[in-house]
Amino acid sequence: MSKGRIIKALSGFxxxxxxxxxxxxxxxxxxxxxxxxxxxxxxxxxxxxxxMKLLPRKNFLIRPPICNIDQALIVSSSREPDFSSVLLDKFLLVIEHLKIEPIIVISKIDLENKDINRYIEDYRKAGYMVYEISSKDNQGINEIKAVFKNKVTVITGQSGVGKSSLLNALDINLNLETNNISKSLGRGKHTTRHVELIKMYDGYIGDTPGFSSLELDITPESLAVAYHDFEEYSQECKFRGCLHDSEPSCAVKDAVARGMVSKERYEHYLMNLQEVKKKEERKYG
Ligand SMILES: Nc1nc2c(ncn2[C@@H]2O[C@H](COP(=O)(O)OP(=O)(O)OP(=O)(O)O)[C@@H](O)[C@H]2O)c(=O)[nH]1
Ligand SMILES: [Zn+2]
Incomplete structure (x- = not known):
């Protein structure tokens, strides 16, 4: 018996x-x-x-149907569309919950946004890897090439943030068999019959996940430990299953007070917590 990895599915093969x-x-x-x-x-x-046999999966996406994804480049533009920490924090929740390593890519840094550096600092302080790029001016592109090595990566982010432009700046045409695939990678178009991982700087890149994969289909308890730093702090929360909301002696709230977790990300967490709690009530209430 030999071992390998499925890199392409086409017409039953x-x-x-x-x-x-x-x-x-x-x-x-x-x-x-x-x-x-x-x-x-x-x-x-x-x-x-x-x-003959599938080995256990680390994670999977429904659209595109791929599994064992190592990392996601979450592209958020500095401007056009305006940088939204609400949206980025939600992407981070979903991606981290799936046990996919998030990598934040701030795009369009050629467009000025005087607040962006403060955000970048906060995310770095929380332990996130943050790249700053401009596909237009070819800034930060070379630095990003190294992240693909030996990994399966997906690129995600809101419409218009510059995902296709990043792929083009990465010389995607040199890496791809056909330009059609380049288009489908960038635009998030999915065909069910043909799914493929594309070679990318000694690693692989998968099709762009659609927003449907980014629904918060998650319990409040899982949400509470989705962010890597919340998970670590929660070891010190007084109550098991602490939701870091109104519980006393909560290590996450303590970390917010000490400036270790940004107040904004914590507030966005509470917003998402309310949302998933409501969903649970509708399901079981
Ligand atoms: N100023 C500036 N504009 C950029 C940059 N990168 C992309 N754009 C522009 O932003 C717009 C959207 O870029 P795309 O690469 O199509 O964005 P996308 O994320 O692939 O968008 P969807 O296909 O809708 O998901 C285009 O008009 C690009 O020219 C950049 O680094 N700087
Ligand atoms: Zn807590």
Whole structure:
């Protein structure tokens, strides 16, 4: 039995990368019977052109249908559209909850925003990696090339923030087989039959996740530990399952008071907490 990773799914075939080889495989009949569908990104055991077993998944997205994603570049523009920490904080919640490493990319830094540096400082202080780029002026692009190595990366962010422009600035055409894929990568168009990871600076890049994947379909308890720093602080909260809201002796609220967690991100957290609580009530109430 050999081991490899599915890097492409097309018309019932799975393309399994094993070292320098790519082997065209079919899924064993058993999978269909058990309603288990191999996904692009799956680590598999295969033999004689048949996938025999899927190894446990770290995470998965529904749109695009890929799994075992290592990291997400969350692109937020400095301006046009205006920088929104509300939106970025929500992206961070969803991405971190999925156990995908978030990397913040502040785009369009050629457009002036006098508040942006304060935000960047806060996110860095919280432990996030933050890149500052301008695809227009080719600033910060070389620095970003190194993050792809040995990882499966997706690029996400609101419409118009410059995701396609970033891909183009990264010389995507040199990395892609066809320009069509470049378009679909940038625009978040998804075909169900053809899913593929694209080689990108010694790593892989997946199709752009649509906003539907970014719904907060999450319990209040999971939300409370989604941010990596909240999770760490919550070890010190007095109550197990503390939601860092009105509970006494809450280490997250304490961290906010000490300036370790930005007040704004905490307030956005409370907003999202209210939202998921309401959803729960509708579901079970
Ligand atoms: N000033 C400036 N404009 C930029 C930069 N990058 C992209 N733009 C412009 O921003 C607009 C949107 O860029 P896109 O790359 O299409 O954005 P996108 O995130 O792919 O948008 P969607 O396809 O809608 O998701 C275009 O008019 C770009 O020319 C930049 O670094 N600086
Ligand atoms: Zn707490």
């Amino acid at each position: 799975y393309y399994v990368e094993d070292g320098n080889n790519v082997i065209q495989c079919r899924a064993r009949g058993k999978f269909r019977k058990d309603e288990i569908k191999p996904l692009v990104g799956d680590f598999v055991e295969y033999v004689d052109g048949y996938i």
